Amino acid sequence: MNLFIEALSLFLQTSVQMGTHILFATLGGILCEKAGNMNLGIEGMMLMGASVGFAAALSTGDPFLAVLAAGTAGAAGALIYAIITVTLRGNQVVTGLVLAIFGAGVSGFLGKNLSGKSLPSRVTDAFAPVSIPVLRDIPVLGKMFFEQSIYVHLAIAAAVVLSVYFNRTRIGLNVRAVGENPAAADASGIAVSRYKYIHVLAGGFLCGLGGAYLSLVFVPRWQENITAGAGWIAVALIIFSRWDPLKAIAAAYAFGALKGIGFKFQNIDLVVFGNRIVFSPQLLDMIPYVATIAVLVLTSRGLVSKTRHRRGFGPAALGSAYFREER
Amino acid sequence: MIRIVSRTEPTRFGENLLRGGAVFAALAASSLVMLFLGYNPLEVYGRMISGSLGTAYRFRETINKTIPLVVLSLGIAVAFRMKFWNIGAEGQFYLGAFGATLAAVSFPSLPAVILLPLMFIFAFFFGGMWALLPAVLRARFAASETLTTLMLNYVAVKWISYLQYGPWKDPSAQGFPKIANFPQNAILPKVLGIHAGWIIALVLVVLLYILLSKSTLGYEIDVLGESEATARYAGMNVFRITIAAVMLSGGLAGVAGMMQASAIEHTLSDQLSGGLGFTAVITTWLARLSPPLIVAVSFLFALLLQGASFLQSSMKIPASVADILQGIIIFFVLGSEFSVRYRFAFDREGKK
Numbered sequence: 109m110n111l112f113i114e115a116l117s118l119f120l121q122t123s124v125q126m127g128t129h130i131l132f133a134t135l136g137g138i139l140c141e142k143a144g145n146m147n148l149g150i151e152g153m154m155l156m157g158a159s160v161g162f163a164a165a166l167s168t169g170d171p172f173l174a175v176l177a178a179g180t181a182g183a184a185g186a187l188i189y190a191i192i193t194v195t196l197r198g199n200q201v202v203t204g205l206v207l208a209i210f211g212a213g214v215s216g217f218l219g220k221n222l223s224g225k226s227l228p229s230r231v232t233d234a235f236a237p238v239s240i241p242v243l244r245d246i247p248v249l250g251k252m253f254f255e256q257s258i259y260v261h262l263a264i265a266a267a268v269v270l271s272v273y274f275n276r277t278r279i280g281l282n283v284r285a286v287g288e289n290p291a292a293a294d295a296s297g298i299a300v301s302r303y304k305y306i307h308v309l310a311g312g313f314l315c316g317l318g319g320a321y322l323s324l325v326f327v328p329r330w331q332e333n334i335t336a337g338a339g340w341i342a343v344a345l346i347i348f349s350r351w352d353p354l355k356a357i358a359a360a361y362a363f364g365a366l367k368g369i370g371f372k373f374q375n376i377d378l379v380v381f382g383n384r385i386v387f388s389p390q391l392l393d394m395i396p397y398v399a400t401i402a403v404l405v406l407t408s409r410g411l412v413s414k415t416r417h418r419r420g421f422g423p424a425a426l427g428s429a430y431f432r433e434e435r
Numbered sequence: 436m437i438r439i440v441s442r443t444e445p446t447r448f449g450e451n452l453l454r455g456g457a458v459f460a461a462l463a464a465s466s467l468v469m470l471f472l473g474y475n476p477l478e479v480y481g482r483m484i485s486g487s488l489g490t491a492y493r494f495r496e497t498i499n500k501t502i503p504l505v506v507l508s509l510g511i512a513v514a515f516r517m518k519f520w521n522i523g524a525e526g527q528f529y530l531g532a533f534g535a536t537l538a539a540v541s542f543p544s545l546p547a548v549i550l551l552p553l554m555f556i557f558a559f560f561f562g563g564m565w566a567l568l569p570a571v572l573r574a575r576f577a578a579s580e581t582l583t584t585l586m587l588n589y590v591a592v593k594w595i596s597y598l599q600y601g602p603w604k605d606p607s608a609q610g611f612p613k614i615a616n617f618p619q620n621a622i623l624p625k626v627l628g629i630h631a632g633w634i635i636a637l638v639l640v641v642l643l644y645i646l647l648s649k650s651t652l653g654y655e656i657d658v659l660g661e662s663e664a665t666a667r668y669a670g671m672n673v674f675r676i677t678i679a680a681v682m683l684s685g686g687l688a689g690v691a692g693m694m695q696a697s698a699i700e701h702t703l704s705d706q707l708s709g710g711l712g713f714t715a716v717i718t719t720w721l722a723r724l725s726p727p728l729i730v731a732v733s734f735l736f737a738l739l740l741q742g743a744s745f746l747q748s749s750m751k752i753p754a755s756v757a758d759i760l761q762g763i764i765i766f767f768v769l770g771s772e773f774s775v776r777y778r779f780a781f782d783r784e785g786k787k
Contacts, residue, residue, distance in 0.1 A: 210758065
């Protein structure tokens, strides 16, 4: 029994570690979408954050500056997106897709000189797991939350702050108004474009942090396409978590768990009727993507009440440009 | 005050002038980026042009890159016209290549005149089925096809990796994870020095042009794209049209995969596409879903890709620069759509 609890707590700890970058990205996406902008460029912004954060850590040796640089890189990607979709009313879907490719290009270019290098110990020490005495010994959940890098706590804190922001503050309500009905928000004196800019940029900042979690904490090295599609999974998890930052925590960690399972199964030897069963790492790698599709199917119509035929509970004006003169 | 007002009657000429201006502005912006990175933009552009058009060999390489882009874009255009956002050309490309390889592996002794068409059919079928899955999920569960097609890209690549590292690993490759090369009869022949895919691509362009703008199905696809309710009201069989269009979309991507595996790589690998399926989404959109324009835009993008790969060898500029340049150019074109539709109006002070 003790062994079981130990295994379970280790599993939960790993799930959190493997889902933290997805959590950042999902939160970033929620911020952006609450203001009515669908940004499919999450993958690109994560990659920019991962490469710039790593480069900053190498050149400055300062963990705080590295994180700041990563977020700024993500926000810079978001700025391009915001100029095109908010000011110039460009197509949000296509702009996001291009941002994904552009970000991959930028990170690939920067990354040419980064691969193979290891971070200064000042940075790795700063992000090493912090083991909090007493609390870490809580059965099952102890290691999950109290033997983690401070970067992991940052993601959880961001989720809680966002939840309070959207549900308990005046400005947060205004953001939701912009996402639901920009014309009405505009009429009531909310500066729609400014709101959109700020939240698209803040969302990009969080996505950048998510990418840097991989290159600074989890891996921690630079490798080409380090995100491996996590940005796209985040896009699906935004829908899955119903644009709710607290549900995003659970969603992201559940996906971390799926990745963890795939990872662990590679080393398991199963013998059935004398035949050794080997789990192919390539087939196990499919799990998160297949699960994302399953999640989409489950959340799209099946679980949504019949009165709301819109996809999930997304902001009503999501994806459409707001143009005052055409109101 | 500066206001934004709609342009009343944008002329065709004015529109294209603005788009041309956007590309020019994009090249200027790219030049600044290159200067910033420490390269001489004039030298870079010069080498890109000579690297993609300079010699007969380089020109053939450019055409080799144009062919899959054209076929992939045609496929994407069919889906996009119906407002079915198929971002999964990459995965359908791989499934098509898988289908073609399956045919080649299963019937290795058939003569080329039979085997190649069989590979074509297999590729079309597997690519089409891979696209049909998201269509069914959308029809049945309203699952966003943008995301399901995207996820299936990753699943498809992992599937090819699985074959490459597992069941289809070539035992004679000394432990190196690769799939055995195609037999000679499974390789597309060359016509005028370039693999026969260019003929297939041109035929497909003409067929698709006729299908999309002259045929009943093309008309039905357009109506369905405008409004599903209208299509139903007009008595169209929405289900049948969707299936046909989506199968065609994925099937074409599959054919591109078959041509790439058969004519270029002579084998199947998880590196086969090199991101062409994503680039094709952009070329399709830039070509505004029109088959003739697709040829032109794909050729221009092939110049960019081939030019960039030449830069890689001659100036040691990494291949990712091509992605960056693509991104910048499209950002500007996306931005220019604004000036096609709207203009800034400056209100004079004191005017009522």
